[in-house]
Amino acid sequence: MREFKTHTLEVPGAVLHYEVREAAEPSGRPVLLLIGSPMGAAGFVALAERLPERTIVTYDPRGVGESRKTGEPGEESTPEQHADDLHRLIAEAGGGPVDVFASSGGAVNALVLVARHPEQVRTLVAHEPPAAQVLPDREQALAAIQGISRTYRQDGLGPAMAQFITIVGLKGDIPADFADRPAPDPAMFGLPAEDDGSRDDALLGQNLISCTHHEHDFDALRAASTRIVIGVGAESAGEMAHRGGVAVAGRLGVEPVTFPSNHGGFLDDTFGMPGDPDGFAARLREVLEG
Incomplete structure (x- = not known):
């Protein structure tokens, strides 16, 4: 298994746990963040293993895994809070610009990050954001x-x-x-x-509620310097998160990019719902290389 170092970062209302996996060899490529919500760092091990050419940062979102809240543990977290956490995490990791692969609720949070701090992100791949606010239904x-x-x-x-x-x-x-x-x-x-x-x-x-009900700033996203790619699963057509991705892509004026397998296509069998991590990593590499 690829070695990593663990770190902590104090942010308003939480102490974040994050992990850094150094690239096998220097390549000049940006750091790659792999993020979800509420999925933490453990969910991205299989994908990180398949991208050895990249320095990869994963983390546990506030209130998840080893990232503890310093206020009320069960209080609602918002996409704005998560985006600010990511903003601070990127600053801690060198300031960027970084590349980001963001899954599900993490895609919602990453879109907020780009709307607020586009200079920190070179390419965002937002995979199946459950953006219920922009669905036809x-x-x-x-x-x-x-x-x-x-x-x-x-x-x-x-x-x-x-x-x-x-x-x-x-x-x-x-x-x-x-x-x-x-x-x-x-x-x-x-x-x-x-x-x-x-x-x-x-x-x-x-x-x-805070994730699915979030209203995105599409004007800011369209104006951002960040290259935004919206991903959808080949096997999840018709499902709410897939439809959310299609709807977000439409609002941004881009075509969604199809990735192998389903909503969690980057997962191996660790969690009992395997996707196609080999195919997913290959597709993500193609997309990031642009």
Whole structure:
């Protein structure tokens, strides 16, 4: 496995954990950040292993993994906070400009970073941002996500996560009555039905609403010096995050770029939902080389 060094960075409201993997040989290429949300550094090990020519930085977003919040642990995190964390992390890593591959909620946060600090990012590859605000069926999508949040507050992790898994795998428009439907049985997904009383889950408690409901500054993004590439999965067409990527690309006036496999196409089998990390890394290398 590729060696890395761990570091910490104090930011307003949190102490961030991040990891640096040096390139096998000096190449003159920019540092590459691999980021997600709520996925932390562990989710990008397989991809980092397949890009040995790059110095790679990964991190745990605030409230995830080893990045602890210094305020209330379960309070909501916002894309603006995450973007400021990334801004400070890039400054700590030399100031940039860097290249960024950002997945899912990380893509939302990276788009905010570029809107605010385009000088720090040379190329952003934003893969399947779940940007519900720009979907054609935005009202149904936003209501459905609010329904998941409501289930989480009322009934806990298992029922809410069962709803979440159902909606992210749904192909096509979100049904208008999705939020009113009974939650699926958590046992169908191997989830606990019992409520343990906690409400600080990184996805459901801290990032779900703020991420999906964020309204992007498309004027700033279109004016940015950063080259912005929107990625979508070859196998995820019709799913909400894929449709979010297509919609964001449309607002930016660019064509989305297809990557192998699904929403998590860069994953190996470590987490039980493998994609195609070899093919994904090859495609990402092509895109970054431009």
